[in-house]
């Protein structure tokens with residue numbers, strides 16, 4: 001076999017059924033279809049969505065499944081109709097893996113809401129493997145200046161956080177007298193540590209809410225410039241213009257509504273949350289808004305990947321070996337990570 005051809009089989013961590021740990025498995029190296037590229041995985045971020053899939057809280061995974069939708073890879077082979085990528089180039093693969101391009105949402109610039117989408121590491125095998133294939137139309141060139149591990153969290157934590165910040169933009173137009181913009185962030189993990197940097201570059205003051213007593217996460221938030229950090233059971237010292245909730249805890253919605261001013265917005269960035277407790281209408285009254293953010297558009301990805309190196313956004317990562325995927329997911333579940341876990345295949 002010529003030395004530059006990929007091997008026949010590869011290491012992968014496979015989800016066989018919800019509720020079970022990932023199983024180390026030797027799989028055939030996938031072959032790219034006409035519109036796909038074959039990537040050697042250099043790094044793959046671990047996202048809370050992966051945890052929701054493993055726990056069976058999202059109910060449409062392809063099984064068996066290779067998780068992972070923050071893939072940094074090097075192009076090894078190109079399908080015959082692929083344009084815009086070259087062998088050897090470093091590219092990123094995000095959550096949005098396919099859209100039909102014909103539904104009312106795709107046709108109105110909202111492909112994140114496509115009626116017939118497929119998502120990487122959910123309905124398409126993802127990056128918890130040594131190789132993967134991806135539809136080239138949903139892959140992105142990555143900015144230089146980030147190591148493979150550092151680039152991985154940009155691809156979901158970064159993108160979703162960026163879309164959440166866009167949804168809070170109207171409320172963050174600034175106090176007409178002082179110009180102050182106050183943004184609360186509930187859950188200070190991978191997405192928060194990136195969006196905090198973007199928001200500060202746009203002139204926001206950051207108020208970080210963590211699990212009560214999580215001093216380490218509060219210190220991390222202050223290191224990243226938060227003007228205040230405390231428990232999610234605390235009220236911020238000033239009313240906020242907007243709050244973004246990344247923690248999958250429904251009770252944070254009424255907490256966020258209580259923290260924002262009249263006309264403020266609470267944006268929910270996660271794909272799954274525990275049930276929202278009932279709350280009095282008067283905390284929503286005065287034109288406060290609660291909204292969710294779903295998925296991403298390719299335009300979000302292009303904008304954010306161009307913006308990140310200009311700030312420059314710095315990512316804090318905890319690299320682990322691919323074979324440690326279950327440990328990485330458990331560390332995320334227990335809130336033990338500072339920044340983002342990133343899996344690195346052997347060799």
Ligand SMILES: [Zn+2]
Pocket residue numbers: 047048049050069095156157
């Ligand atoms: Zn994700």
Ligand SMILES: [Zn+2]
Pocket residue numbers: 099100101102103104105106107111113114115116
């Ligand atoms: Zn569509």
